Amino acid sequence: MQLTSSSIGRKILMAITGQAMVLFAVVHLLGNSSIFGWLNGGINAYAEHLHSLPLPIIVGFRLALLAMVCVHIWFGIQLTIENRGGRPQQYAVKSTQKATFASENMIWTGSLLGLFLLYHLAHFTLQVINPETAALKNLVPLHNEMVPNVLGMVVTGFKNFFVSFIYVGAMVTLFLHLSHGIQSFFQTMGWSCDKSQPLLVKFGTLVALGLFLGYVTIPLTIFAGILKG
């Protein structure tokens, strides 16, 4: 009860679910980076590896992720509404000293990320955005097997300016969201003191920057024609 109803309890839920998603984003990036060829068979091999995991693990993992997202969104909206009410009238002069654009716009960057998530799932998981390049329908040989052509789907997708633009834009949003979110996690969990707190702010921004750079490299290199299908 305390966890889901109290101010700090909900804050902790936000922090834990948020941080779990950050970890997912890190792992996801590492997996995606197989597109650059460090894994024998590239991203197609990676995708095949994931799909060959036992079904309960896949379903369980997806359900867990879904739950994280739902909890994060639910309490995110709830807390934001409460917080907007915390100061019903704004000051005539706005003067912020520590708050940042990122910290003040978590609800908007979060909402955009939510929308992007839907698009991303539709694009690469459900594969309904460009059905003609859907990996599931275009099988290619890999290690004597026919596997879905994820690489082809990704490359064709990112060759499109608008698709790349959406992805890069989403990653800018992700950077903003995480530049506040990561350090916030440590503060909320109480794993911070006066000396570590400013360092954690820097650390959070660095991780967010790393994720941003890592993720945008894929569409950018494809769009620029450096990475070919």
Next chain:
Amino acid sequence: MILDGKCPTGPIEQTWDKHRFDLKLVNPANKRKYNVIVVGTGLAGGAAAASLGELGYNVQAFCYQDSPRRAHSIAAQGGINAAKNYPNDGDSIYRLFYDTIKGGDFRAREADVWRLAQVSNNIIDQCVAQGVPFGRDYAGYLDNRSFGGAQVSRTFFARGQTGQQLLLGAYSALSRQIKLGSVKMYDRREMLDLVVVDGVARGITVRNLVTGEMESYAADAVCLATGGYVNVFYLSTNAMGCSVTANWKAHKKGAFFANPCYTQIHPTCIPQAGDYQSKLTLMSESLRNDGRVWVPKKKEDCGKHPNEIPEDARDYYLERKYPSYGNLAPRDIASRAAKEQCDDGRGVGPGGRGVYLDFGDSIKRLGEDTIRERYGNLFEMYEKITDENGYKRPMRMYPAPHYSMGGLWVDYNLMSNIPGLFVLGEANFSVHGANRLGASALMQGLADGYFVIPYTIGGYLATVKPGQVKTDHPEFKQCEEDVKAEQNKMLAINGKKTVFEFMREIGGLMWENCGMARTKESLETNLKKIPALREEFWKNVKVTGSGAELNQQLENAGRTADFIEFSELLCRDALHRNESCGGHFRSEFQDAGEAQRDDVNFCYVGAWEYKGANKEPELHKEPLKFDNVHLAIRSYK
């Protein structure tokens, strides 16, 4: 009339224990039938309300601020004394008792001071239990610092904010009782009258400062813990809201006002910068441990940058006049010496009202880092206010009114001459005599609140039937109407001068003629000018707005009117006391610049009875007897 302080007799060490046993008790089940009013929530009031509530009495507490945590006890910096003797340096209850009596220039009651010294140790324990973060050493033991007027280290401290931490401790205890329902807190209420029925204190009239409404509260006993009155000098180290009003209203209802002329002027405050100034800021006395006080020898040098004045053109007057104590001369002495130099035309800074406190030598000897470590926060505060860097150029200091030793007369039980009216802390006159030692104000406030009133009020309440008078008694209505009438009168004048202007004027008169040094002539001048000012006030004050709203001008107008009336009594008391002692220095009574006490004629408490407007008050005396301490002359040469 000869007043009786009802002090217990016998060996002094046993007085309080014996008295506590002799006091009647109220049965635990009966306590909740008694209502007690506590006005003021500083150290004395906050501690009293919390302790009485815990005992089971029905307590109603009042403060004019928005929260009980804001009382001016919060501003005390240095520390609180206790006879713990933790440093093993020879302290004892007897020594604390002796130092306090002597520091008060032998004008306090022995039994009261003994009790204070005795309970001082309980205070420290109590505050530690509350979570007051006193300074500690690395092993975890409580730390002590030295303070003026004592040769032992007995001062406990919480950085430079001891008063704050002690008050927050009392406030937390009070908050606990509020939550438990034993104390009902009324904030933003100002007490404007004491309701006395058949000679017994039965309640108070307060103004709700938010709505402007008059409210009446009845009780079986009323405790005033309403602080001191040095804002009568207008500029002082007190908070803006500190006033004599509650005490003065009680005085007008019959409570005797004792020793009003004993006012303490603190030597190290940041000097006034201009006429617009609203208050003065104290800089801890501890600065004089490493700072040297001087003024230029020649008047012509006063306008120069202090660093351009060569060593031989500087007059280190404290070291010159008091070679054995030097810069650490006691407060009253140091203050008067500073005034002397400035009166001689050798003061520095705006208006020539300032002396230098120079750390140049100490910085040369110890290095700036050491000085920064010791007094960094004070230098920072000085720079915030003056925009001057105390490390680079000497600080400017000037004395400022700080504390009032005088107050409403109380007996050993802290009860005034009005039955049912108790007075606690700085508001009473009891333990500091004519001069208070540093770090003793906090001690007294908490002693009265935690460890004296919880016993002595029971002794009184056990003798009265609870709830005899309720707010439907006509006297309550009468008091409300009287207060309203006075306020309406002020609002209707619509004159030309603001309340601030009157306050500045009365403050100026008091500081000039009844400040650090007083003479028969200066006091007589005031006794002529004050009634004229009082008359002018009631003809020419301008108060805007109405009484039925939040109206700070009206609040201040009432306080100013009371200060003007009270200042006359203060001067009268100073005029009658033909001696110099502690904070009361009559220039006529000195021996080569030193205060000359007259123990033959003035070894008594002077308690004044109000006889009506434009009538001379009547003086009552309570002779002081010293059975344990020998009367001696204080000398610091």
Next chain:
Amino acid sequence: MSDHKTMTLTLIVWRQKNASDAGKFETYTAKNITEHHSFLEMLDCVNEDLIHTGKDPIVFDHDCREGICGMCSQVVNGAPHGGQERTTVCQLHMRKFKDGDTIYIEPWRARAFPIIRDLIVDRSALDKIIQAGGYTSCHTGGVADGNAILIPKPVADEAMDAAECVGCGACVAGCPNGSAMLFTGAKVSQLAILPQGKGEAAARVRNMTNTMTECGFGNCTNHYECMAACPKGINVKFIARMNREFMKALIA
């Protein structure tokens, strides 16, 4: 030091008759202000002029005027207490402003602090938070000797850092969410750090934070505006510490 330069300033001040009045900004001119005026003394001067012309002076909370009572509470140009580091508005001096400046003066704005009049707000919600558990339940008398519990200097110092809070509410005023986490965190931490307060730590953090929410304060989203606004420099590490205490209480 003793120069006679004076400043003329334009003040845009929030005026509101009472809690139910809508309130609006009014413009005033502050004349003959020197750099040695404190901010509140500058307002005193403006008020004197207003009274002389028969107008209602601006009301504002203030008492000790030396930065310790926590009574003064004004937002100056959007910053609680005027934004000077570790300074209450009563200690803010006019040398921080220039001749001709325009200054916006507003009350603390937060749902939990209803405006009483002009720049005065009702901060009794902070008292309620303390009443919910900001104490040790010791009795007057009957406590152990002060040295019976040893508290090494670093621990005592840490507690003192938290205890310095003056309860002015600037943290709430500065927080975009109107949250009182820094205020609450400071008290929770002070008593959780000290051995005397550990016994009641779990109940304390639960009750105080719940009361905070009940009083209408927002939640903490780690903007750290509270720390920037705090005139005593209370660090947000005490919010982190409170969060730890809260988690301990969840398990307990």
